[in-house]
Amino acid sequence: MALFDNLALGLATALSPSALMFCFAGVTLGTLIGVLPGIGAMAAIAMLLPLTYHVPPTEALIMLAGIYYGAQYGGSTASILLRLPGTAQAAVVTLDGYPMTQAGRAGVALFITTLASFAGSMIGVLLLAGFAPVLAGIAGSFRAPEYFALMVLGLVAAAMLGQGTPLRGMIMVVAGLALGTVGTDLQSGTFRFVFGEQRLTDGLGLVAVAMGLFGVSEVIANAARPPHERPAYRVDWRAMIPTREDWRRALPAMGRGSVVGAWFGTLPGTGSSIAAFVSYAVEKRVSRRPERFGKGAIEGVTAPEAANNAAAQTAFIPTLTLGVPGDAVLALMLGALILHGIIPGPGLIEAQPSLFWGLVVSFVIGNLMLVVLNLPLIGLWVSILRIPYRLLYPAVLVFVCIGVYSVRNAVFDVWLVLVFGLVGYGMRLLRFEPAPLILGFILGPLMEQYLRRSMAISRGDPMVFLERPMSAAFLAVAGGLIGWIAVSAWRGRRG
Amino acid sequence: MSGLRLDRRAVAGGCLAAALGAFAIWEGSGYAIGTVRRMGPGWFPVALGGLLMAMGLALALWGLRRTPTDEEPAERPDWRALAAVAAGLAGFAALVERAGLVPAVFALVALASLAAGPPRPLRILALSAVISALAFLIFRLGLGLPLPAFAGWR
Numbered sequence: 001m002a003l004f005d006n007l008a009l010g011l012a013t014a015l016s017p018s019a020l021m022f023c024f025a026g027v028t029l030g031t032l033i034g035v036l037p038g039i040g041a042m043a044a045i046a047m048l049l050p051l052t053y054h055v056p057p058t059e060a061l062i063m064l065a066g067i068y069y070g071a072q073y074g075g076s077t078a079s080i081l082l083r084l085p086g087t088a089q090a091a092v093v094t095l096d097g098y099p100m101t102q103a104g105r106a107g108v109a110l111f112i113t114t115l116a117s118f119a120g121s122m123i124g125v126l127l128l129a130g131f132a133p134v135l136a137g138i139a140g141s142f143r144a145p146e147y148f149a150l151m152v153l154g155l156v157a158a159a160m161l162g163q164g165t166p167l168r169g170m171i172m173v174v175a176g177l178a179l180g181t182v183g184t185d186l187q188s189g190t191f192r193f194v195f196g197e198q199r200l201t202d203g204l205g206l207v208a209v210a211m212g213l214f215g216v217s218e219v220i221a222n223a224a225r226p227p228h229e230r231p232a233y234r235v236d237w238r239a240m241i242p243t244r245e246d247w248r249r250a251l252p253a254m255g256r257g258s259v260v261g262a263w264f265g266t267l268p269g270t271g272s273s274i275a276a277f278v279s280y281a282v283e284k285r286v287s288r289r290p291e292r293f294g295k296g297a298i299e300g301v302t303a304p305e306a307a308n309n310a311a312a313q314t315a316f317i318p319t320l321t322l323g324v325p326g327d328a329v330l331a332l333m334l335g336a337l338i339l340h341g342i343i344p345g346p347g348l349i350e351a352q353p354s355l356f357w358g359l360v361v362s363f364v365i366g367n368l369m370l371v372v373l374n375l376p377l378i379g380l381w382v383s384i385l386r387i388p389y390r391l392l393y394p395a396v397l398v399f400v401c402i403g404v405y406s407v408r409n410a411v412f413d414v415w416l417v418l419v420f421g422l423v424g425y426g427m428r429l430l431r432f433e434p435a436p437l438i439l440g441f442i443l444g445p446l447m448e449q450y451l452r453r454s455m456a457i458s459r460g461d462p463m464v465f466l467e468r469p470m471s472a473a474f475l476a477v478a479g480g481l482i483g484w485i486a487v488s489a490w491r492g493r494r495g
Numbered sequence: 496m497s498g499l500r501l502d503r504r505a506v507a508g509g510c511l512a513a514a515l516g517a518f519a520i521w522e523g524s525g526y527a528i529g530t531v532r533r534m535g536p537g538w539f540p541v542a543l544g545g546l547l548m549a550m551g552l553a554l555a556l557w558g559l560r561r562t563p564t565d566e567e568p569a570e571r572p573d574w575r576a577l578a579a580v581a582a583g584l585a586g587f588a589a590l591v592e593r594a595g596l597v598p599a600v601f602a603l604v605a606l607a608s609l610a611a612g613p614p615r616p617l618r619i620l621a622l623s624a625v626i627s628a629l630a631f632l633i634f635r636l637g638l639g640l641p642l643p644a645f646a647g648w649r
Contacts, residue, residue: 167557171512171550178519178543185536190526192536216580223576223610390611394604395626397580401587401603402596402634409641414588418581429572430508448539460532 006357013358014365019062022055026063027366030070031373034077035381036392037084041071042435043218045332046210047396049339050403057340058355062362064333069121069312069363072272073370076113076305077381080106089273089308092280096293096300103296107239108246112298113305114374116254120306121367123258124265124313129360131266132349136321139346144453145464147323149471149478151447154268154324155440156478161274164433166485172427176437179204180444187452199412206335208404208413209441212420213427213434215400219393220425240375246298253283253299254306261307265314268324272311279307313363320344320356323446328435331442338442505558509551516547576610583607595645600630 013019033044044067052060075090080097093113100109142150155177159169182193183203194200242250257279264275283303284290293300315326323344325331337344342352349356374381404413424434458464466472519540529535586602604623608614634640 167550167554168508171508171547171554174543174547174550175512175515178515178540178547181540181543185526188527188536190536192526192540193522216584219607220573220576220580220610221570223580223607224573224612390608391622393610394583394607394622395629397583397603397607398600398626398630401584401591401599402630402640405591405642406634406640411588411592414584414591418584418588421584422577422581425577429570430504430511432508451539452534455531455534460530462531 006353007361009354010357010359010361013058013354014062014361018059019358019362020365022059022063023066023362023366024369026066027070027073027369028373030067030072031074031370031381032384033067034071034074034090035384036387037078037082040214040218041068041329042210042332043215043396044071045329046207046214047399047403049207049210049332049336050407052336053339053407057337057342058358060336060340061333061355061359062366064336065316065359065363066366068329068333069309069366070370070373072305072309072312073114073117073374074381075308076117076301077110077374077378078385080109080113080301081382082385089276089304091273092276092304093301095280096295096297099294099296100298100301105239105296108242108298109301110378111240111375112242112246112250113301114371116250116257116302116305117309117374118367118371119254120258120261120309121313121363124262124310125360125363125367127262127266127314128316128363132317132321132356135317136346136349139322142322142346142470143468144450144457145468145471146474148447148450148454149465149474150268150322150324151443151450153474153478154318155436155443156481157267158327158436158439160481160485164431166482166489168432169436172432172434172436173440176440176442177444177447178440179209179437180441181448186445186449199410203445204441205404205407205413205416206332206339206442207407208416209420210332210335210438211400211404212417212422213424213438215396216417216421217424217428217434219396220421221428222389223393225389242298250298250302253303256282256286257303257306258310260303261310262314264307265311265326266317268318268322268326272308272315272327275311276304276308279303316359320348320359321346323348325439325442328438331439335442502558502561505561506555509553509555509558512551512554513548514551516544516549516551519544519547573610579610580607582609591642593646596635596640596642597627597631597644601627 014023029044029048030041033041045064048064048067052064055063072089075085076093076097078084079090079093080101083094083098085091085094097109097113100106155173156170159173160166180203182200184190184194184201185192191201260279260282261272261275264278265272280300280303283297283299284293287293287297287299311326315330319325319330319334323334325334334344342348342355400417401414404417405411407413427434427437454464455462464471465475523537523540523544526537526540527535528537528541531538583603583606586606587599590602591599601623604626605619608619608622631644635642635644
């Protein structure tokens, strides 16, 4: 059986000491930044991108992925104990998690969210292992027009379904695409938007742009935040055990959440925060007593946690098989792969079997580590929540500066971080989300190449996108999405 | 409360986006645009610039006609934090190659600490010293970053 060979290869890769070490480092760091409000997974991964230059790609990806799904676990802790979401995905968990804390049921909430996270992740990993190779097979016949259309769909979905208004999201996507054109045009060798600056001929560095937009602007926005109240939670094992009634409500919710999350994760461009929000809405709808929601309903913490973790795993399906990232965090990971000279696409699983299967197995190992980190060691994270932000953020900035400098020993990149930090803070004030911008920035150069190739194939006839069935389908979905959002926005304004 | 009924942030953001689009068109049309069949290096930037201009203007017009609701809490700009963090990064950039890792990190932490509120000199000095020492231990001794701790000293 090929599956067993693949799993054996994955086990051999993921169980090597260095892979285990990077996996552990990733999930621990992920939990840490997930727990801490004010530092998101995006900022943390941007901060650690420089490190991946010095590490083989498989280990690098195992670690970055560990941060990503580790943050999904940690994110719920501060949501439940302090009503401060550690990550965007965990914002939903505050709705019923904090009332549970007020009712003295914080232990049950922490226990059940960890369990839900694990269940959701495992379902996601199974789907990843089962469907990614199949999807890669289908996508093997994709040519330039299909890729172009798929990227259009991914970017439109990211803009329409992300936080903030759809029009602002589209503006960010296009601005990101435009930033991606800075540097040398590959086909003609023309310098674009370089303005005589030698260090821009390679384009704007992904690390500097991402660190500025996500890390520095977050620090500026949170630096003067008044210290939050200290969590009063004491770890008590007996208080963590759910009642029979809790189980009866939580287990089906876990299943529903996992399904919703897995579905949203697979769609290119939609991230795990949407999955969490949608699954909360689903729970409210299927519940016979929706009035309990917002007052400590256990389904309200269980389903979104299962959903965002399932989505975090299935989001790797489009990222690794199509080269179209599920959300901005995965776009950064895609960027990390490209930096290592690996172009994600249908050929990746065949060409890099140890990378793909090693990653899949490492997800299982990493999730097991996370259960240990989040249940017996919960007290550690609660005490970390007591560190004031004013001590943390200078250290974050030091990490950002040294990290970006170390990529190519260039002070110029530190100045770029400063510029993009200011730009990112300005965007924040004007209510523009940076995530669609970074997606556009990473996909931009690829998209331009696919567009040019499509036009060369079709001799300049744009109908090629509609004549090929798959690309027509992708564009139709993108168009439908825009239409649906436009109509509901128009109705909302009148009604 | 001003008498003007408009969403200022949408108007400002839309105008900025439109300006960026106009700039992309202006600069991009300086490169060879080519034809649809054989696109030159200018084609994609100019097309993006056009899209950006159109959407920016749409956002600005939309902002002119609406009043922000109370559900959208306005985030007040924190100029102090902005200046302090920017000064810290600039300090690091200016010092890291001229003076070395430790002075650069010290300047970064000391300046950026001012973002949190009224300065408390002793606390800031202590924090800067501790983080500089840690940065030296982790990045110079631990990871072997090719940067002298102090310029001219090995």
